[in-house]
Amino acid sequence: MMYKSTRDVNESVFFGADVIKQGIASDNGLFVPESFPSIDSEYIEALIPLNYAQRAAQILSLYLTDYKKEVLLRYCNEAYSENSFGKNAAPVRAIHDNIYSLELWHGPTCAFKDMALQIMPRLLSGAIEKTAEKKTALILVATSGDTGKAALEGYRDVEHTKIMVFYPANGVSDMQKLQMITQEGKNVNVCAIDGNFDDAQTGVKKIFADSAINKALSDSGYFLSSANSINWGRLAPQIVYYISAYCDLVNAKKIKNGEKINVCVPTGNFGNILAGFIAKKMGLPINRLVCASNSNNVLTDFLNTGCYDKNRSFKLTISPSMDILISSNLERLLYFVSDAETVSSYMKSLAECGKYTVNSDIKKTIDESFTGLYASEEETRSTIKNTFDNYKYLCDTHTAVAVSCAERYLKESNEYNMPMLVVSTASPYKFAADVYYSLTEKNIDNAQTALEELSSLSGTEIPTPLKDLEKRNVVFDGIINVGDMSKKVCEFAK
Numbered sequence: 497m498m499y500k501s502t503r504d505v506n507e508s509v510f511f512g513a514d515v516i517k518q519g520i521a522s523d524n525g526l527f528v529p530e531s532f533p534s535i536d537s538e539y540i541e542a543l544i545p546l547n548y549a550q551r552a553a554q555i556l557s558l559y560l561t562d563y564k565k566e567v568l569l570r571y572c573n574e575a576y577s578e579n580s581f582g583k584n585a586a587p588v589r590a591i592h593d594n595i596y597s598l599e600l601w602h603g604p605t606c607a608f609k610d611m612a613l614q615i616m617p618r619l620l621s622g623a624i625e626k627t628a629e630k631k632t633a634l635i636l637v638a639t640s641g642d643t644g645k646a647a648l649e650g651y652r653d654v655e656h657t658k659i660m661v662f663y664p665a666n667g668v669s670d671m672q673k674l675q676m677i678t679q680e681g682k683n684v685n686v687c688a689i690d691g692n693f694d695d696a697q698t699g700v701k702k703i704f705a706d707s708a709i710n711k712a713l714s715d716s717g718y719f720l721s722s723a724n725s726i727n728w729g730r731l732a733p734q735i736v737y738y739i740s741a742y743c744d745l746v747n748a749k750k751i752k753n754g755e756k757i758n759v760c761v762p763t764g765n766f767g768n769i770l771a772g773f774i775a776k777k778m779g780l781p782i783n784r785l786v787c788a789s790n791s792n793n794v795l796t797d798f799l800n801t802g803c804y805d806k807n808r809s810f811k812l813t814i815s816p817s818m819d820i821l822i823s824s825n826l827e828r829l830l831y832f833v834s835d836a837e838t839v840s841s842y843m844k845s846l847a848e849c850g851k852y853t854v855n856s857d858i859k860k861t862i863d864e865s866f867t868g869l870y871a872s873e874e875e876t877r878s879t880i881k882n883t884f885d886n887y888k889y890l891c892d893t894h895t896a897v898a899v900s901c902a903e904r905y906l907k908e909s910n911e912y913n914m915p916m917l918v919v920s921t922a923s924p925y926k927f928a929a930d931v932y933y934s935l936t937e938k939n940i941d942n943a944q945t946a947l948e949e950l951s952s953l954s955g956t957e958i959p960t961p962l963k964d965l966e967k968r969n970v971v972f973d974g975i976i977n978v979g980d981m982s983k984k985v986c987e988f989a990k
């Protein structure tokens with residue numbers, strides 16, 4: 497399998513290892529596979545007896561053909577070990593009737609980013625070895641909360657790598673902040689910036705595109721690489737859990753092999769749902785992909801009107817990992833339904849005017865697979881309460897956005913006979929105070945108290961990685977200006 501850039505009209509091709517090392521193409525486009533390997537019911541049948549790591553190795557080997565299969569299996573066994581994820585890395589649980597939750601938060605940081613970020617450092621290490629690279633990879637991450645911690649955990653003390661994470665000072669939850677500023681590891685750095693997530697992401701993108709900084713880093717023995725969801729090494733492992741969940745539904749006799757399901761994904765940067773789209777393109781029987789947004793509903797408007805317009809006020813919500821106005825991975829979808837020239841013109845327009853409108857053919861093709869819906873803060877809170885009161889299922893604020901949208905979709909489409917798979921992206925304990933407030937209308941200021949209160953109210957256990965965070969040492973404090981990000985990076989690479 498070879499890869500191309502979404503903006504390259506000449507269609508140069510790259511190997512998987514190079515794509516993972518580089519992160520973003522030199523023309524600022526995103527790497528995409530040249531084609532989609534196809535899977536059918538026989539393929540699904542053969543995956544069913546396998547565990548998650550084995551399924552992952554099989555599926556990844558379709559895309560990373562330049563890696564040895566046994567090497568991929570070793571990476572997957574390490575990444576999705578029982579020690580890191582428990583017995584089942586991505587269990588499917590029934591919420592009610594025909595609605596299921598695909599729980600992607602049983603990893604070390606209790607959020608779905610672990611699904612990709614536990615394996616991605618191994619893929620990068622492998623790429624460095626395969627290409628006889630002498631330099632150290634310097635990973636830069638902009639995070640709205642969960643990516644940062646998950647990347648830090650994934651890369652900590654991994655050979656040939658250093659990692660630096662930027663997060664918006666007032667745009668992450670207390671728990672997320674606490675997790676990051678107490679990060680351990682010899683090769684890690686964490687930095688709060690005076691701005692929002694898009695400022696952080698734009699700052700990181702600028703550093704990647706700055707040839708002077710790249711030259712200086714190269715002279716001191718580093719090359720830049722990204723762990724953000726724009727890296728193909730993040731996206732590929734996310735295709736796995738859609739296919740794995742389908743296997744589980746077949747295995748549990750909830751569907752016959754070949755029957756269609758709907759999928760609803762709480763969406764921010766569009767990485768998770770794009771992986772679902774790729775699974776659908778490969779042949780996984782997915783009927784529709786419901787793109788669930790919070791009140792930063794730029795994607796809902798885009799899917800409804802064909803106009804992507806980020807010129808609007810940025811809202812801080814109780815689902816901060818979805819507080820995003822520029823969904824980077826949408827560029828890949830645009831490429832899959834058009835071509836490099838079209839994508840380049842839209843991205844130019846986005847950079848210059850903050851908006852673009854897709855032509856009617858593209859709009860029509862996207863409509864065939866996607867529905868855009870959003871949930872307000874009120875709807876998100878009441879969904880948490882109703883889902884717990886009625887079905888004893890406790891969901892976090894992000895998952896609740898998706899449950900709310902899934903229920904609305906079912907009401908409007910009347911597709912109650914088709915299973916709806918809601919992608920659950922975080923443990924309720926990661927956003928304990930907001931979940932607790934939704935259930936009780938009581939505020940708790942202290943993050944640790946919120947965990948304990950939520951546990952006794954719900955009768956569920958606090959996940960081990962979130963226990964006793966407050967007792968850990970704060971390693972990284974202080975806030976920097978957005979303009980000082982590149983200086984910070986150069987200092988860290990000394």
Ligand SMILES: *Cc1c(COP(=O)(O)O)cnc(C)c1O
Nearest residue numbers: 642764765766767768817894921
């Ligand atoms: C990152 C994240 C999302 C959004 O996923 P994208 O791939 O950016 O669309 C949703 N929920 C949680 C908890 C997240 O951490």
